[in-house]
Amino acid sequence: MAQPASDNSGRPLRLDPAGLRLADRLSRLSRTQVRSCYQCRTCSGGCPFFAAMDYGPHGVMRLALLGQRQELLTCDTIWLCVGCHTCSACCPMAIDVAAVMDALRQMALQEGAAVAEPGVLAFHREVLRAIESYGRTHKLEIMLRYKAGQRQWLKDFDLGLRMLAKRKLHLLPSRIKRPQTLRRLFRLPWRR
């Protein structure tokens, strides 16, 4: 059973109905207990991208508990998160914060919220497109398509050449035997 949410002095957080509804929806989507967060900030202390984020993982949990839906779905934290799971591993309440970030990205797309970092979403789409086509990623194609979409034709070109020379990038994709078996996984409404 979820512990009641409290602040970092141990006082119970007064959650209004909007906060409770949002926290419980996120808990269902992420299969973790959002209401157990007591704002110790350990997650943000370990997050390698905290300095670049507007709220950081502890701030996202706080917004969820306060029912600040719009702020939450349009913040850049949910898109700058790379899913490294450091926050989930160090949370003293065993909250899977990385899963909450996944759930928030899913909600943001389903609800048509303004994406704070459209370049990150474009990159996600290219990675998924490669997996849909080949069953694996093809880094060179992903980078070329991403750069073309962002109209950054020459950015990192020298780095790409060096990676090719060191065989870190492959010209041709490698495929699994029957990539079509994966395609039904990709018939998701948000990709249309």
Ligand code: SF4
């Ligand atoms: S580490 Fe866990 S309990 Fe502490 S602020 Fe982050 S999510 Fe909340």
Ligand code: SF4
């Ligand atoms: S999973 Fe995301 S929020 Fe958590 S530590 Fe990694 S980058 Fe930060």
